[in-house]
Amino acid sequence: MTYRRQFLKYLAASPLLTSYSAFAQEVEETLGERLTDPRDVINVFEMEALARERIPPAHFGYLATGVDSDETLQANRDGFSRFQIKPRRLVDVSEVDTTVNVLGVQADSPIFLCPVGSQGAYHSDAELGTARAAAAKGHHMILSTQSSTRIEDVAEARGAPIWHQLYSTDRWENTVLMLQRAEAAGATAVCLTIDLPGRRNTETQSRLFREDDRNCLDCHRGQAKPMFEGLDMRGARLTDPSLTWDVIGRMKQVTDMNVIIKGIEVAEDAALAVEYGADGIIVSNHGGRSVETGRGTIECLPEVVAAVSGRIPVIVDGGFRRGTDVFKALALGASAVGFGRPYCFGLGAFGQAGVERVLDLVNRELVIAMRGSGTTSVNNITYDYVHDNGYRV
């Protein structure tokens, strides 16, 4: 079923042309009819356009949008233009190595798959399609608490240890049970998301909900997500607004997994995370879905890297769409980079094959950026290769 015509009608009537909808103007209306094979898609933006056509409006609204006027969402993209690549010449770049090792995870690419909830809403392949694509292309995967699929099945489909993203709920006994379950499923790290202590104001999503004429209750019958199976969730909140830094120590008392803190944007918090014993940090603003009018995460990265000073790995996500975006983050000191929406656009457009295509596209772009700049491995990509316009601390 195609929702494109309906969606374009919505765009034409919308007073706000948001970052994703601005792109819609550049994409021909016939794209979906012509691009029937994932291999025909030439970049992430085209994949987004196809996903927009194939995913129902309410679900696409959940996936693609931010909060309030989508300014942080846009800031994540705009941030990359504040940094320029400084290429070096006459380096032998015939062999380029994109492998990384982060906290014991060996991956063929520094591009990690971010935790994105409810993947069954984009395609029936859901998280199993994502995991199989990640396995086929050698990418590391982080699975959301809000996954549509059981962690045990996803871990098996990935065929290598995944990381578990945790929404702690506001009941500690639930946190403990989820940590035990993730560890038993073979997860080697837990990524505690700390950037959503309260509610979100999702206006663009609400407008897209209005465009969807399906009855939500036909599918959403209040059933719990698989990660909450067996937990007492009556009256419980997804996140605990009373969490403070001691949560890191409390988690370490009940799990042997590495504890990674997801959602840091400033140097002071990065220093606290290290002080309280975190094993890693993810610089993230939840893909522009948390605090509005924030900075792009690539702009936050230099001060976090400086505060951490090499003591633990720093991963960054938010707005990454191009291999050059990845290159810049690596040059600024990131150990790896997270992609969220892009692979879900691939999933929504073509299922597992679409995720694989997105990974191929961005890896290819990264290799081109590495060769073009005279770098032959991820470790080679240092501050010398980026002009930072004064962002360096």
Ligand SMILES: Cc1cc2nc3c(=O)[nH]c(=O)nc-3n(C[C@H](O)[C@H](O)[C@H](O)COP(=O)(O)O)c2cc1C
């Ligand atoms: C639809 C959607 C669902 C998400 N679900 C989660 C989640 O369950 N847990 C979490 O920590 N982050 C979640 N995120 C945030 C991502 O992990 C990541 O930080 C963000 O998507 C990166 O930005 P990008 O989408 O521009 O790549 C979600 C993001 C989106 C777009």
